[in-house]
Amino acid sequence: MSPRTRISDVARLAGVAPSTVSAVLNDVTGARVKDSTRERVRRAADELGYAPNALARGLRTRRSGTLALISDVIATTPYAGQLIQGAQDAAWEAGHVLMVVNTGGDAAIERRAMAVLRQQQVGGVLWATMSHRVVPAPVPPNGTPLVLLDARDEAGAVPSVVPDEEAGARAAVAELAAHGHRRIGFVLDENDSPASEGRTAGYRDALAERGLPVEDSLVARAQSDSTGGEIAAGVLLDRPAPPTAIFAFTDQMAVGVYRAAAARGLRIPADLSVVGFDDLAVLAQELRPGLSSVALPHYAMGETAAATLLRLVEDPAAEVPAVQRVPTRIVRRASVGPAPRV
Amino acid sequence: MSPRTRISDVARLAGVAPSTVSAVLNDVTGARVKDSTRERVRRAADELGYAPNALARGLRTRRSGTLALISDVIATTPYAGQLIQGAQDAAWEAGHVLMVVNTGGDAAIERRAMAVLRQQQVGGVLWATMSHRVVPAPVPPNGTPLVLLDARDEAGAVPSVVPDEEAGARAAVAELAAHGHRRIGFVLDENDSPASEGRTAGYRDALAERGLPVEDSLVARAQSDSTGGEIAAGVLLDRPAPPTAIFAFTDQMAVGVYRAAAARGLRIPADLSVVGFDDLAVLAQELRPGLSSVALPHYAMGETAAATLLRLVEDPAAEVPAVQRVPTRIVRRASVGPAPRV
DNA sequence: CTGAAAGCGCTTACAG
DNA sequence: CTGAAAGCGCTTACAG
Numbered sequence: 071m072s073p074r075t076r077i078s079d080v081a082r083l084a085g086v087a088p089s090t091v092s093a094v095l096n097d098v099t100g101a102r103v104k105d106s107t108r109e110r111v112r113r114a115a116d117e118l119g120y121a122p123n124a125l126a127r128g129l130r131t132r133r134s135g136t137l138a139l140i141s142d143v144i145a146t147t148p149y150a151g152q153l154i155q156g157a158q159d160a161a162w163e164a165g166h167v168l169m170v171v172n173t174g175g176d177a178a179i180e181r182r183a184m185a186v187l188r189q190q191q192v193g194g195v196l197w198a199t200m201s202h203r204v205v206p207a208p209v210p211p212n213g214t215p216l217v218l219l220d221a222r223d224e225a226g227a228v229p230s231v232v233p234d235e236e237a238g239a240r241a242a243v244a245e246l247a248a249h250g251h252r253r254i255g256f257v258l259d260e261n262d263s264p265a266s267e268g269r270t271a272g273y274r275d276a277l278a279e280r281g282l283p284v285e286d287s288l289v290a291r292a293q294s295d296s297t298g299g300e301i302a303a304g305v306l307l308d309r310p311a312p313p314t315a316i317f318a319f320t321d322q323m324a325v326g327v328y329r330a331a332a333a334r335g336l337r338i339p340a341d342l343s344v345v346g347f348d349d350l351a352v353l354a355q356e357l358r359p360g361l362s363s364v365a366l367p368h369y370a371m372g373e374t375a376a377a378t379l380l381r382l383v384e385d386p387a388a389e390v391p392a393v394q395r396v397p398t399r400i401v402r403r404a405s406v407g408p409a410p411r412v
Numbered sequence: 413m414s415p416r417t418r419i420s421d422v423a424r425l426a427g428v429a430p431s432t433v434s435a436v437l438n439d440v441t442g443a444r445v446k447d448s449t450r451e452r453v454r455r456a457a458d459e460l461g462y463a464p465n466a467l468a469r470g471l472r473t474r475r476s477g478t479l480a481l482i483s484d485v486i487a488t489t490p491y492a493g494q495l496i497q498g499a500q501d502a503a504w505e506a507g508h509v510l511m512v513v514n515t516g517g518d519a520a521i522e523r524r525a526m527a528v529l530r531q532q533q534v535g536g537v538l539w540a541t542m543s544h545r546v547v548p549a550p551v552p553p554n555g556t557p558l559v560l561l562d563a564r565d566e567a568g569a570v571p572s573v574v575p576d577e578e579a580g581a582r583a584a585v586a587e588l589a590a591h592g593h594r595r596i597g598f599v600l601d602e603n604d605s606p607a608s609e610g611r612t613a614g615y616r617d618a619l620a621e622r623g624l625p626v627e628d629s630l631v632a633r634a635q636s637d638s639t640g641g642e643i644a645a646g647v648l649l650d651r652p653a654p655p656t657a658i659f660a661f662t663d664q665m666a667v668g669v670y671r672a673a674a675a676r677g678l679r680i681p682a683d684l685s686v687v688g689f690d691d692l693a694v695l696a697q698e699l700r701p702g703l704s705s706v707a708l709p710h711y712a713m714g715e716t717a718a719a720t721l722l723r724l725v726e727d728p729a730a731e732v733p734a735v736q737r738v739p740t741r742i743v744r745r746a747s748v749g750p751a752p753r754v
Numbered sequence: 755c756t757g758a759a760a761g762c763g764c765t766t767a768c769a770g
Numbered sequence: 771c772t773g774a775a776a777g778c779g780c781t782t783a784c785a786g
Contacts, residue, residue, distance in 0.1 A: 074554075076779060087757045092781055102755050124531040125476060126779035129467045129762045136511075136532075144493040144500075148694065151492030155485075155514055162513065167532055169478075169511050171504065172497055189466040190477075190509055296698040325698045352490065352695055356638040356667045418763060429773045434765055444771050468763035471778045 075118040084114035091115070095122070134191040137161045137168050137379060139219075140183055140208075141198040142175040148350060149368045150200060153219065156372025157196055164380050166193065184211055193383040196375050197221065202232055202264045215382035219375040220368075222264065222393060229382075231375040231394045235268025236275070238364040238398035239317070242345040243276035245362065245400055246315040250409035251343060252282050255313030257302040257323055259294035266319065269347065273317060288313055292323075299326025300333075307334055307342075314409045315343040321350045324361055324405075339407030349401050360403030367396045417460040426456035433457070437464070476533040479503045479510050479721060481561075482525055482550075483540040484517040490692060491710045492542060495561065498714025499538055506722050508535065526553055535725040538717050539563065544574055544606045557724035561717040562710075564606065564735060571724075573717040573736045577610025578617070580706040580740035581659070584687040585618035587704065587742055588657040592751035593685060594624050597655030599644040599665055601636035608661065611689065615659060630655055634665075641668020642675075649676055649684075656684065656751045663688040663695045666703055666747075681749030691743050702745030709738045 081088040086107060093101035094111040103111075114120075128134040139157055144150040154170060161168045169192065173180040187195060188211030197208050198219035207223040210216040218230035246254050256273050259266050270289075277284045290305045292298030299318055306313055307330055318324035324346035328338060336342045338359055346354060349365035374396055381388045423430040428449060435443035436453040445453075456462075470476040481499055486492040500510045511534065515521040529537060530553030539550050540561035549565040552558040560572035588596050598615050601608050612631075619626045632647045634640030641660055648655055649672055660666035666688035670680060678684045680701055688696060691707035716738055723730045 074779095077781095078779080088779090089758080089781075090756060093756090096781085098781090104755065107755080121527055121531045123471070123533060123779050125467045125471045125533050126762090127781075129465070129471055129764085130779080130781050132762075134467060144497050147493060148490030150496070151486040151489060154492070154496070154512060158486075158512055158514055167511050167513065167528060169509050170496060170500055171509065172500060185463055186509060189463045191465060191467050322694065322698055329700065350694055352664065352692055353698065356664060356695065358671065416763095419765095420763080430763090431765075431774080432772060435772090438765085440765090446771065449771080465763050468778090469765075471780085472763080472765050474778075 074123070075120045077120070077122065079118055080111065080114045080120045083118065084111045086111060128191060132191075134193060135166050136190065136192045137166050137194050137196065137376065137383070138187045138190075138192045139168060139170045139196045139198060140180065140187075141170070141172050141200060141219075143200055144170070144172045147200040148352070149366065152368035153198060153200075153372040156369035156374075157219070157376040158372075160373045160376035160380070166380070168376075180208060184209065187211065188214065194379040196379055198375075202235070204264060213386070215379055215386060217375050217379040217382070217390075220371060226392060229378060229390045229392060229394075231371050231378065231396060232264065233366050233371065234395035234397050235265050236272035237395070238347065238366075238400075239269040239272025240276040241398065241400045242317045242347065242364050243273055243280075245345055245402070245406060246317065246343055247276070247280050247282065249315075249343060249406055251313075251315035252409065253288065253311065253313040253315070254282065255288045255290070255303075255306040255316040256319075257299055257306065257316055257327060258289070258291050258319035259323075260291040260298070261294070269319060287311075294320055295322050296325040296329065299323030300329045301326070303327040303330035304333070307331070307336070314341075315345075315406070318344060318346045321346040321348045321353045321361060321363055324363070325353065325357065328357060328361075339405050341410055343406040343409075345400075345406060354401070354403065357405075359405050361405045362403045363401050365399045365401050367398055371396045416465070417462050419462070419464065421460055422453065422456045422462050425460060426453045428453060470533060474533075475535060477508050478532065478534045479508050479536050479538065479718065479725070480529045480532075480534045481510055481512045481538045481540060482522065482529075483512075483514050483542060483561075485542055486512070486514045489542040490694070491708065494710035495540060495542075495714040498711035498716075499561070499718040500714075502715045502718035502722070506719075508722070510718075522550060526551065529553065530556065536721040538721055540717075544577070546606060555728070557721055557728060559717050559721040559724070559732075562713060568734060571720060571732045571734055571736075573713050573720065573738060574606065575708050575713060576737035576739050577607050578614035579737070580689065580708075580742075581611040581614025582618040583740065583742045584659045584689065584706050585615055585622075587687055587744070587748060588659065588685055589618070589622050589624065591657075591685060591748055593655075593657035594751065595630065595653065595655040595657070596624065597630045597632070597645075597648045597658040598661075599641055599648065599658055599669060600631070600633050600661035601665075602633040602640070603636070611661060629653075636662055637664050638667040638671065641665030642671045643668070645669040645672035646675070649673070649678070657748070658684065658686050660686060660688045663690045663692045663703060663705055666705070667695065667699065670699060670703075681747050683752055685748040685751075687742075687748060696743070696745060699747075701747050703747045704745045705743050707741045707743050709740055713738045 194215040199221035290302035292302040346363035536557040541563035632644035634644040688705035
């Protein structure tokens with residue numbers, strides 16, 4: 071850093087004391103400073119291109135103006151950018167700056183990260199997982215506010231922000247039902263997770279609400295990639311009373327549904343409608359026909375989590391919801407059509 | 413923050429002066445402190461869980477231990493996470509912490525960002541674009557080192573780190589040629605960019621090197637999505653002497669190549685081989701057959717850029733390369749086969 | 755209405 | 771081998 075201008079330089083140029091400059095530039099309420107003096111101070115600050123040193127200010131005020139986002143792996147998911155951007159935008163809006171650190175899921179690195187962030191005097195930390203999970207609550211530096219992002223605390227003691235999996239699944243079923251489908255299948259991941267549980271609950275509720283069949287024979291589980299989707303969809307389509315529409319747990323599984331349909335000479339959406347989950351642009355958009363899909367609200371989740379954290383930073387005793395479920399949004403493309411006449 | 417322990421607390425417990433604690437904990441070279449005293453200091457620090465306040469240290473030493481990554485949009489690309497993670501890992505390794513801010517491409521926000529980062533006393537800034545572009549050099553806070561990431565400075569004055577587009581394209585052609593293909597087509601973006609220029613150069617060079625035909629009739633340009641890929645590939649495949657292999661500018665264009673092939677009854681890779689670019693996991697992996705693709709080294713680029721920046725932070729006069737081209741890597745799947753007999 | 759002083763928590767010469 | 775002092779650049783009571 072070159073010869074930076076300090077507050078004392080501004081004070082000298084304006085012919086006042088540094089404390090006056092501070093009062094003016096920070097708009098301290100209750101500071102009685104003549105308007106003409108204010109004017110002189112501002113002009114001097116402008117002229118010198120003065121910008122206060124955040125380190126000095128933070129040392130004095132005990133607020134660094136920084137937030138941190140710790141996550142297990144940010145690299146391997148296409149959503150990371152959105153989560154980070156949402157959090158960063160919200161932090162920025164509130165005059166905070168966001169630090170990111172990723173731990174690769176390593177507990178030792180995580181402890182070190184917490185220590186470093188404590189040294190950096192971060193005001194609060196966002197702890198993110200890149201796929202909705204239930205985790206043992208991480209331990210933040212003493213007294214530092216913590217909010218979980220796309221993760222939930224086992225003990226339920228830490229506020230968390232997650233996608234509304236249930237509502238997302240209900241929206242998918244609603245979309246299909248609105249097109250007249252009655253036998254709606256569900257192809258899902260074989261692993262249990264908050265996502266699979268939430269989406270299953272939403273799927274069943276939405277069917278039940280409408281008096282549509284809720285049958286085990288309409289549900290098939292497999293690994294959550296296109297191969298799994300192909301196998302599971304095949305099972306459903308080969309049954310005596312196959313579904314006319316399939317809700318797929320992820321867009322990747324939906325790719326498999328497309329393949330299973332093609333292998334059986336079924337056209338989408340004329341013979342089979344499908345809705346995916348995740349709205350992976352690169353996939354859903356490029357499929358033929360384009361895949362209608364439930365979009366996970368990563369940006370909004372990042373924003374909500376940061377906003378919640380900020381409230382806690384302002385006031386550690388603030389009341390914040392234990393878990394906030396952020397609404398999903400259905401993106402319509404061309405994979406849903408009217409139910410075929412029987 | 414609760415009652416934090418300060419260096420004076422450690423000093424008191426160890427029965428020494430704060431300056432001694434500082435010397436011990438920072439392993440100051442040339443500081444002569446008895447081993448027994450060192451031991452006592454360390455023990456006291458451990459016992460109190462002491463961690464130095466980075467703000468106070470930074471204020472005194474004029475080094476905040478932070479780096480920043482400014483980017484236009486981090487949300488809309490699936491690679492953002494890798495770029496950030498590479499940069500963060502390298503910064504972390506060197507004892508630095510990484511701040512991120514995104515400007516949405518807005519010049520006013522960018523200026524504000526630079527101002528805020530200057531206030532935060534960041535040691536250096538990484539300026540990233542999410543797709544290899546040539547830009548007017550941004551103006552960093554006075555004297556702060558700057559490195560461009562996935563972008564190049566118009567004026568060539570700022571060090572930059574970009575993917576080796578040319579080598580990537582050469583690798584794609586080499587892969588195809590190794591399987592006996594002689595007529596190798598190229599389907600590319602209609603827009604000019606460092607990526608399209610570099611890949612075109614690599615494609616032509618690799619052909620020329622091997623004495624393979626370099627013909628305009630083997631190249632078709634269209635918009636860079638699957639529809640564009642389909643159109644461009646169609647043009648090539650419908651020519652009198654069609655290619656037996658196609659190198660696609662992006663994986664998304666490759667999806668279109670698959671469709672064009674299918675529409676003409678051509679099987680991949682028996683009748684047509686294809687190599688994409690980007691290695692978008694979610695796409696390349698889920699295609700049937702799996703798409704061989706040239707992977708862009710986002711993680712390594714982030715790492716390299718941060719390492720370069722760190723050298724400049726240590727020593728602003730350090731000699732660093734004007735532009736570093738980071739090698740790509742070809743990921744083989746199932747879309748390349750032997751050239752069909754004619 | 756404005757200024758002088760103290761102090762946030764460190765590190766860096768400098769004494770001894 | 772170790773300690774006392776000064777100072778990084780702010781802001782916050784407190785005087786006047």
